[in-house]
Amino acid sequence: MFIASKETISKFLENSLVHKESERDKFVARTVLGYICQYLFEFTKIHQTMNPLQVPDDWAPYTGQIVTCREDLAMQVILPAYDRVMGSAIGIVPSELVEEHFWLWSVISEIFRDNKLQMSQSEEAPGAIIISGPKILRLK
Amino acid sequence: MFPISEKLYQKFMELKAPPAVGIVITPEELRAILGYLSLRLYEFVRVHECIMKSANETELVTDRDTVARWVVATVLEEAGLNDEESYLDNSEWLWQVIKDLISEMGYQIETSPASGQGIMTNGVWHSNFVITIRKSTN
Numbered sequence: 001m002f003i004a005s006k007e008t009i010s011k012f013l014e015n016s017l018v019h020k021e022s023e024r025d026k027f028v029a030r031t032v033l034g035y036i037c038q039y040l041f042e043f044t045k046i047h048q049t050m051n052p053l054q055v056p057d058d059w060a061p062y063t064g065q066i067v068t069c070r071e072d073l074a075m076q077v078i079l080p081a082y083d084r085v086m087g088s089a090i091g092i093v094p095s096e097l098v099e100e101h102f103w104l105w106s107v108i109s110e111i112f113r114d115n116k117l118q119m120s121q122s123e124e125a126p127g128a129i130i131i132s133g134p135k136i137l138r139l140k
Numbered sequence: 141m142f143p144i145s146e147k148l149y150q151k152f153m154e155l156k157a158p159p160a161v162g163i164v165i166t167p168e169e170l171r172a173i174l175g176y177l178s179l180r181l182y183e184f185v186r187v188h189e190c191i192m193k194s195a196n197e198t199e200l201v202t203d204r205d206t207v208a209r210w211v212v213a214t215v216l217e218e219a220g221l222n223d224e225e226s227y228l229d230n231s232e233w234l235w236q237v238i239k240d241l242i243s244e245m246g247y248q249i250e251t252s253p254a255s256g257q258g259i260m261t262n263g264v265w266h267s268n269f270v271i272t273i274r275k276s277t278n
Contacts, residue, residue, distance in 0.1 A: 003190045031210070034187035085210065 002037040002044075008110040009033060015103040017082065017092060028085060033107075035081035040111055043068075043077050044131065066131040070098045073108065073129065098127065142182040144174065148240050169219060176215040178241055184211050185247060185273060199274035207238065207271065235269075248276045 004012070009030070013020070016029040047066040074097040082092055097104065105121075112119040117133035152174050153167070165173075184207070188200045212234070235251070242249045250272040 001186055001190055003193050006194045009191060009194055030191055031187065034191050037190045038183060038187050084214070 002041040002111055002115045004033060004037055004111055005114045008107060008114055011103070011110065012036075012107050015101075015107075017101075018086065032081050032085045035084050036077060036108075037111055039077040039081050040073075040108065041115075043073070044117070047131075068129050068131065070105065070127045070129060074098050078104065078108075142178050142241075142245055144178050144241070145244055148237075148244060149174065151240065152237055172219040173215060174237075176218045177211070177237070180211045180214050180218075181207075181238060181241055182245055185242065185245065189275075199272055202271050202273070204235065204269035204271065211238075242273060243276075246276050247273050249273050 012033045013026060013029055016032065018029040018032060019025050020029065044066065047068065071094075074094055078097055079092065079094060109119045112131060112133070117131055120130045120132070122128040122130065153170060185200070188202075192198070192200065239249050239251065252270045252272075
């Protein structure tokens with residue numbers, strides 16, 4: 001299970017795509033963050049398991065990193081989390097999640113940091129994301 | 141993944157929905173409902189727990205409406221019973237199963253009967269049938 005620090009929670013609640021008029025809305029936003037943490041944990045575990053299997057023999061050996069992209073995280077983590085809590089009519093455009101909402105990518109990065117992992121974004125390949133850290137271990 | 145005890149499984153299979161509901165559910169569908177219910181309920185509790193840890197909160201205060209919307213509705217969809225909402229909707233036997241499941245997960249659960257008033261906790265309004273979940277100390 002991934003946890004979120006107080007700072008990460010505050011940052012998400014300030015910027016969340018959920019309306020924040022009422023205390024109930026804040027509760028909903030907090031739950032969305034909970035599901036983001038949960039799905040991010042699942043995403044990391046799944047890729048940690050699958051990556052070594054996907055590397056063909058003639059490729060470079062698995063380096064202990066997960067290489068992914070904003071699009072994958074948006075489709076497999078962020079949108080399902082919003083959808084899970086708010087239903088399908090949330091009106092969030094996937095391309096906007098990828099190209100805008102920089103605060104959200106900053107929150108995702110902080111969740112990884114809160115859980116002793118690092119998320120770095122490539123300058124050469126915009127949108128590419130590399131997740132690494134002591135918890136990412138090569139499976140034998 | 142949360143394993144369900146044989147005792148709870150048997151209890152669930154015996155309880156089922158009241159016959160008056162008039163919907164035929166096969167034993168396989170019942171098994172699927174219980175499986176998805178335990179999976180989604182566990183996920184729901186853990187999702188809140190990962191936020192509660194940082195906020196130094198020791199209990200999750202929620203209500204039947206919230207659990208029905210975020211857990212039960214998903215279970216119905218995953219079990220292929222989208223059109224059978226009345227089957228699980230506000231059925232007392234279901235809430236008894238949810239209570240038992242949460243207890244088996246190692247949490248204490250308190251439920252208060254509908255007062256017609258609801259309560260305000262941590263600034264959040266909860267409707268009738270308040271559910272309080274906290275980690276069991278045993």
